[in-house]
Amino acid sequence: MLAPPDSWPPARRWVQLALVNLAVAALLGALMRYIFLWEVPGVEYRNIMHSHSHGAxxxxxxxxLFAGYVLLAGPERRAYTYLFWATQLTVVAIFGLFAVQGYSVASISATSLHVLLSYVSVGLLWPDLRRKLDGSAALPYLLAGLGSIVLSTLGLWALGAIMSAKPPNMTLFYLAIQFFLHGQLNGWFMFGTLGLVVAYLEKRQLPLNVARLRQAFVLLLCSLLPTYGLAVAWAERHPAIYAVTALGVLLQLLGVVQWLRAVWPALRQLMAPLAPLLRGLWAFGIGSLAFKAVVHAAVAVPYVAIMSFTVRNFVIGFVHLVTLGATTLTVLALLHAQGLISLRGRAARLGAWLLLAGFVLTELLLFLQGLMLWLDWSFIPAYHSILFLATLLLPAGALLLAFRAARTKLPAG
Ligand code: HEM
Structure with a gap:
């Protein structure tokens, strides 16, 4: 059974635009994998990667996530609509400018504008959410998501200072970028997604263990800064840094276990009557979150930590496990449940299947090849061609979702 379609129609338009952005990012991702096979004259790989990662x-x-937060905070505030459209304009500039110029004054200015708009959004969402969701188990997660936006962007401002030194310290440059990435992936994306899931389960009045959700929140919050130690360990292999990282990843694992135990009865009840596609989205979305915590916990062993940042396949596999698996798949399941997209039509269902299949196949290939590289076993035959073909499923899926699942007028029922 579906929750009633959301009563605020502009949210569907926002979600559709966000999905278009996902499709553009996925096309750029496929272009990068194409460049591994054949050179494309006039296209600079690094620029495409910056455009892809910033745009996604x-x-x-x-x-x-902003759309999800606004629906909870009260979309009647007009400022949110202005903020959405202004932010979307900066996103268009970010995609275009990074693709053509890479890091330049113009692309950095567009990103800075996005960051400043996000600060205004945080400033409005914070009190609105506190008022609307007072006492809700989702509130701490949602607020921690907002706090993580601000925290992570400190890394971006530090970049400016680091680059203005002559010559710039490249180790600090790397650490600042990793701080931003860490705060986004493990802070904003994680807390934001978990918070929206809990808010939805609460709205449906499904059975949640609130005390356990609070414990999980404290554990996850305490793990956020220490888990950044893995990036620092790349630059400075001091035993104390490994120890802090190990503590962080273990706290995170405990936090995820407690979170899963707290929501499990509710999730089971929610998933039981669903079609296989929707069950697949929930299972792979939440499963990726659990798997991410397990993979991350393995770096408590220094040997695994060194392996994780030495082999690029593991880095890329991990980044997409969080962004495409834990975040994107869970959010898609949630969007359908809330009536913001519809996965009932044939084309829309196909889109979601393609995205799911593309995610699973590319992750398997990245991790398997990574393991083989670490063991000095060379390459899977035709690895780059197979990876490219599997990657094509992702933009195909995202395009179908953007143009067939996220129509502004949804069928009744
Ligand atoms: C939708 C399909 C996607 C495809 C096909 C894709 C593909 C790629 C590829 C090919 C790379 C470069 C890998 C390399 O140089 O070895 C990459 C990097 C990256 N992607 Fe994606 N990606 C997708 C979705 C996403 C999403 C949704 C996000 C974030 C929300 C994301 C964030 C990143 C980041 C941050 C990097 C750079 C990682 C680093 O350099 O450490 N990607 N992606």
């Missing part, structure tokens, strides 16, 4: 984070995940 700031255009897809940021905006879709």
């Amino acid at each position: 984070m700031l255009g897809w995940v940021y905006l879709v």
Whole structure:
């Protein structure tokens, strides 16, 4: 059974635009995998990667979570509509400018504008959510998501200072970028997604263990800064840094276990009557979250920590496990449950299946090849071609979702 379609129609338009941003990011991702096979004259790989990663984070995940937050905070405030459209304009600039110029004054200015708009959004959402969701188990998660936006962007401002030194310290440059990435992926994306899921389960009055949700929140919050130690360990392999990281990843694992135990009865009840596709989205979304915590916990062993940042396949596999698996798949299941997209039509269902299949296949290939590289076993035959073909499922899926699942007028029923 579906929750009633959301009563605020502009939210569907926002979600559709966010999905278009996902489709653009996915096309850029496929282009990068194509460049591994054949050179494309005039296209700079690094620029495409910056355009892809900034656009996906700031255009897809940021905006879709923003839409979810605004629906909870009270969309009647007109400022949210202005903020959405202004932010979307910066996203267009971010995609275009990074693709053509890479890091430049113009692309950095567009990103800075996005960051400043996000601060205004945080400033409005924070009190509105506290008022509307007072006493709700979702509130601490949602607020921690907002706090993580501000925290992570400190890394971006530090970049400016680091780059203005002559010559710039490249280790600090790397650490500042990793701080931003860490705060986004493990802070904003995680707390934002978990908070929206809990808010939805609460709205449906499904059975939640609130005390356990609070414990999980404290554990996850305490793990956020220490888990950044993994990036620091790349630059400075001091035993104390490994110890802090190990503590962080273990706290995170405990937090995820407690969260899952707290919501499990509710999730089971929610998923029981669903079609296989929707069950698949929930299972792979929440499953990726659990798997991410387990993979992350393995770096408590210093040997695994060194392996994780030495082999690029593991880094890329991990980044997409969080962004595409834990965040995107869970958010898609949630959007359908709330009536903001519809996965009932054939084309829309196909889109979601393609995205799910593309995610699973590319993750398997990335991790398997990563393991083989670490063991000095060379390459899976035709690895880059197979990876490219599997990657094509992702933009195909995202395009179908953007143009067939997220129509502004949804069928009744
Ligand atoms: C939708 C399909 C997607 C595809 C096909 C894709 C593909 C790629 C590829 C090919 C790379 C470069 C890998 C390399 O240089 O070895 C990459 C990097 C990256 N992607 Fe994606 N991606 C997708 C979705 C996303 C999403 C949704 C996000 C974030 C919300 C994201 C964030 C990133 C980041 C941050 C990097 C850079 C990682 C680093 O350099 O450490 N991607 N992606």
